[in-house]
Amino acid sequence: MSEAAAEAELADLFRDEAMQRLDQMDTELLAIESGDGNAESVDSLFRHAHTIKGAASMLGFADIRALAHAAEDILAQVRETGVFPPDLAAPLLRATSALRAMVTGSAEPTGDLLSDLAACRAALADDQADAAAAAGPEGSGLWQANQPESASPPQTSPPPAPLVPAAPVTQAPAPAAEGSATDATTGAEHTLRVPAAKLDHLLDTAAEIMEYRSRLTYALGQQEQLSEDVSDVLGAGGRLLGELSDTALGMRMLPISAITGPLPRAVRDLARAAGKEVEFVVTGADTELDRVILESLSELLNHLLRNAIVHGIETAAERERAAKPRRGRVELRAVPRGSMVEIVVADDGRGVSPETIEAAGREGSLASLLAMPGYSTAKEVTELAGRGVGLDAVKAFVNSLGGNLSIRSQPGQGMEVVLLLPLGLALSEVLLFERGGDVYGMPLSAVEEVVMLTKTLTLQGRPAMAVRGQSLPVTDIAVTLGMGAPPLGDRPPAIVVAAGDRRAVTTCDSLLGAEEVVVKPLGPVLADLADYVGATLLGDGRIALLVASATLTRKATLAAARPEPETAPDPAAAPKILVVEDSFSVRELQRSILETAGYPVVTAQDGRDALAVLDRDGQIALVVTDLEMPELNGIELTRAIRASAARSSLPVVIVTSRGSDGDRRRGIEAGADAYMSKSGFDQQTLLAIVARLVGR
Amino acid sequence: MGSYVRVTVAGEAYALPVEHVLEVGELGQLRAVPGARAELLGIKSVRGQIVPVVDLGRLLGVHRAAPPGRLLVAEALGFRVGFAIDEVTGIGDLGEPEEPDEDTESGLLAGATLSDGVLVGVLDVPRMFESLDGTRR
Numbered sequence: 001m002s003e004a005a006a007e008a009e010l011a012d013l014f015r016d017e018a019m020q021r022l023d024q025m026d027t028e029l030l031a032i033e034s035g036d037g038n039a040e041s042v043d044s045l046f047r048h049a050h051t052i053k054g055a056a057s058m059l060g061f062a063d064i065r066a067l068a069h070a071a072e073d074i075l076a077q078v079r080e081t082g083v084f085p086p087d088l089a090a091p092l093l094r095a096t097s098a099l100r101a102m103v104t105g106s107a108e109p110t111g112d113l114l115s116d117l118a119a120c121r122a123a124l125a126d127d128q129a130d131a132a133a134a135a136g137p138e139g140s141g142l143w144q145a146n147q148p149e150s151a152s153p154p155q156t157s158p159p160p161a162p163l164v165p166a167a168p169v170t171q172a173p174a175p176a177a178e179g180s181a182t183d184a185t186t187g188a189e190h191t192l193r194v195p196a197a198k199l200d201h202l203l204d205t206a207a208e209i210m211e212y213r214s215r216l217t218y219a220l221g222q223q224e225q226l227s228e229d230v231s232d233v234l235g236a237g238g239r240l241l242g243e244l245s246d247t248a249l250g251m252r253m254l255p256i257s258a259i260t261g262p263l264p265r266a267v268r269d270l271a272r273a274a275g276k277e278v279e280f281v282v283t284g285a286d287t288e289l290d291r292v293i294l295e296s297l298s299e300l301l302n303h304l305l306r307n308a309i310v311h312g313i314e315t316a317a318e319r320e321r322a323a324k325p326r327r328g329r330v331e332l333r334a335v336p337r338g339s340m341v342e343i344v345v346a347d348d349g350r351g352v353s354p355e356t357i358e359a360a361g362r363e364g365s366l367a368s369l370l371a372m373p374g375y376s377t378a379k380e381v382t383e384l385a386g387r388g389v390g391l392d393a394v395k396a397f398v399n400s401l402g403g404n405l406s407i408r409s410q411p412g413q414g415m416e417v418v419l420l421l422p423l424g425l426a427l428s429e430v431l432l433f434e435r436g437g438d439v440y441g442m443p444l445s446a447v448e449e450v451v452m453l454t455k456t457l458t459l460q461g462r463p464a465m466a467v468r469g470q471s472l473p474v475t476d477i478a479v480t481l482g483m484g485a486p487p488l489g490d491r492p493p494a495i496v497v498a499a500g501d502r503r504a505v506t507t508c509d510s511l512l513g514a515e516e517v518v519v520k521p522l523g524p525v526l527a528d529l530a531d532y533v534g535a536t537l538l539g540d541g542r543i544a545l546l547v548a549s550a551t552l553t554r555k556a557t558l559a560a561a562r563p564e565p566e567t568a569p570d571p572a573a574a575p576k577i578l579v580v581e582d583s584f585s586v587r588e589l590q591r592s593i594l595e596t597a598g599y600p601v602v603t604a605q606d607g608r609d610a611l612a613v614l615d616r617d618g619q620i621a622l623v624v625t626d627l628e629m630p631e632l633n634g635i636e637l638t639r640a641i642r643a644s645a646a647r648s649s650l651p652v653v654i655v656t657s658r659g660s661d662g663d664r665r666r667g668i669e670a671g672a673d674a675y676m677s678k679s680g681f682d683q684q685t686l687l688a689i690v691a692r693l694v695g696r
Numbered sequence: 697m698g699s700y701v702r703v704t705v706a707g708e709a710y711a712l713p714v715e716h717v718l719e720v721g722e723l724g725q726l727r728a729v730p731g732a733r734a735e736l737l738g739i740k741s742v743r744g745q746i747v748p749v750v751d752l753g754r755l756l757g758v759h760r761a762a763p764p765g766r767l768l769v770a771e772a773l774g775f776r777v778g779f780a781i782d783e784v785t786g787i788g789d790l791g792e793p794e795e796p797d798e799d800t801e802s803g804l805l806a807g808a809t810l811s812d813g814v815l816v817g818v819l820d821v822p823r824m825f826e827s828l829d830g831t832r833r
Binding site for chain 1: 727728729730731732734736739740741745746747748750754773774775776777828829830
């Protein structure tokens with residue numbers, strides 16, 4: 001690693017550590033301010049200030065060092081006297097704010113603050129002198145100092161405001177080492193601070209190994225017989241790899257407490273600025289969520305807390321008039337709900353007005369009303385102006401993760417904003433593959449193995465293959481999803497999929513490998529299409545559709561069961577015919593001709609629609625299709641039918657106004673059984689062709 | 697009377713209230729979604745979000761001669777939909793729309809109005825979104 005890179009890494013580590021320590025200082029200071037402080041609070045405050053000072057000094061951050069030093073001096077004195085005057089919390093909180101700004105690089109001038117702190121310290125020294133005179137030599141107070149060096153006498157002059165940063169120290173040991181060693185000896189669990197980038201690299205590498213494993217399995221699958229040793233080793237390796245991957249993914253999970261640190265402080269400041277009295281409670285802080293989700297959540301929680309404090313909680317006087325406790329209560333609650341986590345921001349403030357409830361009734365729900373962009377400017381809710389601020393952003397965020405936003409509120413009784421978020425669904429290991437020129441993915445957890453389809457058996461008239469002694473149905477993914485795609489090659493890759501207790505084999509054009517991807521929801525418009533769990537953006541800009549594993553096994557099982565209908569077919573029953581035609585009148589004409597002749601008829605508006613109908617209805621015995629249609633035309637439809645193992649022998653009749661020989665040839669080449677032109681259309685010819693093809 | 701974004705679809709003029717319109721851009725390449733309804737042309741990534749793209753002409757039941765080239769992203773009921781259109785012709789006020797005719801086939805119009813001698817169909821955006829919302833089917 002270059003010197004500059006090493007230095008940058010150190011600076012990153014310092015920033016992370018300092019921010020964490022500043023959060024802890026805020027927590028302690030707030031506790032002291034509200035009367036909950038004790039000797040340990042002061043010890044811990046001192047230790048944090050001291051550590052920040054030391055690290056800043058090693059890295060050459062002179063201004064940070066100076067300010068941390070000033071705070072440390074005051075805290076040393078407090079430790080000495082055993083008295084923490086309550087009015088000392090405010091300047092120290094200003095100091096932590098200023099330090100935070102410096103650490104994040106948004107520094108503000110600190111001259112005033114340094115002299116304020118110096119004044120505080122001088123005042124403390126006077127108090128100490130008085131106390132010492134009164135109590136005598138033994139009066140070192142309740143909070144015994146144990147570091148004589150830090151109990152520096154008050155005559156040390158306060159550090160001057162730095163003008164020039166000190167030269168950077170390149171040989172500095174990692175400043176985090178000191179902090180983590182201290183934490184490790186006091187904490188119950190040994191923790192290690194690791195830069196996020198290293199963790200991401202570990203995850204990428206684990207995903208890459210997964211990919212190699214899929215390729216290895218694929219390559220080995222081409223051999224006729226695998227030795228038992230090889231498959232044992234492969235199996236054991238696979239299990240360990242799964243464990244590695246799970247552990248690595250688990251590292252992305254962080255407790256909510258990772259982002260709630262600064263919140264009590266933010267609430268205090270907001271409440272003060274708004275002139276409100278607010279008690280803030282966090283419950284379920286150990287609930288875990290994906291790091292990426294947490295990062296975005298942090299900002300949104302600030303929005304929600306601001307709304308609760310500024311617009312929800314009433315002033316103390318108003319609350320007394322409403323027979324409520326003077327102090328308002330704001331709660332942040334995290335509750336695990338299966339694979340989701342519920343994040344609730346609740347307040348016991350004024351809630352929404354009856355008019356808003358009424359308007360919400362018209363709009364559908366409170367959430368959809370309040371989260372409308374620009375809602376807060378709406379006339380009917382001027383008394384709540386601002387309540388909707390940021391809620392549209394919250395809603396967009398929640399929706400983008402496939403979650404849900406709901407809001408509960410009653411006039412006078414507070415409000416609860418509930419964010420239902422996926423635990424870690426946003427990141428998922430998927431196996432990517434191609435079919436018909438497009439990329440699809442399926443959850444890697446559902447993939448048992450990848451083999452090459454060499455020998456296809458038929459079982460109950462449907463394609464099947466033997467996998468480890470079990471016969472599984474084989475389905476082309478194009479058929480499963482109902483897409484138009486050219487026929488599969490000779491030896492297509494076959495993915496053995498397991499969902500629940502069902503297994504099935506899916507074939508495709510080619511495998512692209514395993515990847516950890518961010519799953520994006522398809523949204524309400526596609527909500528009725530259960531075949532997909534979402535989509536993901538690939539590195540090359542393409543979009544991969546992620547197929548639900550249950551779809552792959554369920555559809556395959558249905559397809560396999562089709563030839564053996566539960567109700568024995570009535571031998572007298574006429575075969576069912578699918579009419580595919582985009583023109584309503586032609587469609588109805590054909591339907592009436594066929595129905596009059598005694599055939600049950602179902603219809604579809606174009607080729608794509610037709611494939612979906614075929615998928616749903618296993619009874620269809622013949623397809624009559626138009627040639628020119630939007631989406632998927634008659635030729636493409638015919639090809640898709642021929643490409644599907646399950647329906648390759650389904651008779652297809654093309655009826656079209658295009659009567660040229662070229663068209664006829666293309667139709668026949670695509671696999672149509674008959675071709676007739678609309679111009680020469682006659683009902684008897686159609687019925688004769690149909691009867692011949694269905695064998696009646 | 698608020699502002700409207702005026703668009704053309706298969707040679708006909710339509711207008712959407714401007715507050716529902718997020719952006720307009722090239723239609724570009726779409727990712728097809730097998731099994732989806734016919735009016736859904738595919739999906740597209742717009743600022744990192746997956747947006748379904750609907751053929752507005754087909755939704756309204758107008759037959760189009762040429763494939764649409766532009767994409768208009770709109771939002772209502774808390775979700776976004778991209779509409780394939782021919783082009784945006786302007787943004788501005790419209791006359792008060794008249795009540796829709798009885799024979800308005802799609803039921804997606806809030807009304808129609810004559811503007812500069814052109815008959816403009818005013819789209820009922822929430823109703824369109826309702827008809828597209830798969831969770832309501």
